[in-house]
Amino acid sequence: GGLAEEIERLRAEPGEGDIAIGGATLAAEAAALGLIDEYRARVYPVLVGGGIPFFPQHERRVDLELVETRTFNSRVHYLCYRVAR
Template sequence: MRKLIFGMNVTLDGYVVGPGDDITWGKASDELFQWWTDLEREITLSLYGRRLWEAMSSHWPTGDQRPGATPAQIEFARIWRDTPKVVFSSTIGEVAWNTRLVTGDAVTEITRLLAGDGGPAKIGGATLAAAAVRAGLVDEYVLVTHPVLVGGGLPFFTAVDNWVDLNLVETRTFPGGVVLTRYETRR
């Protein structure tokens, strides 16, 4: 059975996207970017909601070919392209770059995907992840908290139906006051 990881950059007040779909508050140092790249290298399946998919697919398919791309950005782009992806959406018609589109029930499909063999899967997009959290499918939470308050937007966590006990497995501080916390779900 696959492990499911929900991890994103988040503001100190708990948002992954600020008002007006603003994501410019997240400043990744080279060290933090490398940490995300190292995590991405371990992932064998990426699950995306539509909005995060659109943001990622607008940049990373050709991120290694952009002028001024750093070695870390080149590596991330190649890993991202090669990793199988599933996008959950009822509003887009097609996807590309080693990706499959699912328009049906997300929780049913995620459950099916996790039941199979393979390395860890990562879920991205707070709305999609909220359904997986409520269904009790998330095994690990990764919050990379940036020292900024944005006052609103799309939260990392939405309301949960049941109490979820967690174990802290890692903390790390990055340049600029960014703090990583990783938690595993207690089962």
């Protein structure tokens, strides 16, 4: 099956837990299908260029609600956003 079917299968399993999606291509597909409930980002104090964007251009707007934020001694910022539905 496809990604949507796999996510539904994992959600239907008993127990609690999160489904983590990593990688720009897989994350973009999950976002386009509306399968992401929460975004957990880490912002590092360095600028780099290149790579595959996690948020492709020309996609639909997704409104987010800030759930949690933390700053670590390393100056890394953790941001947790829930998708507003």
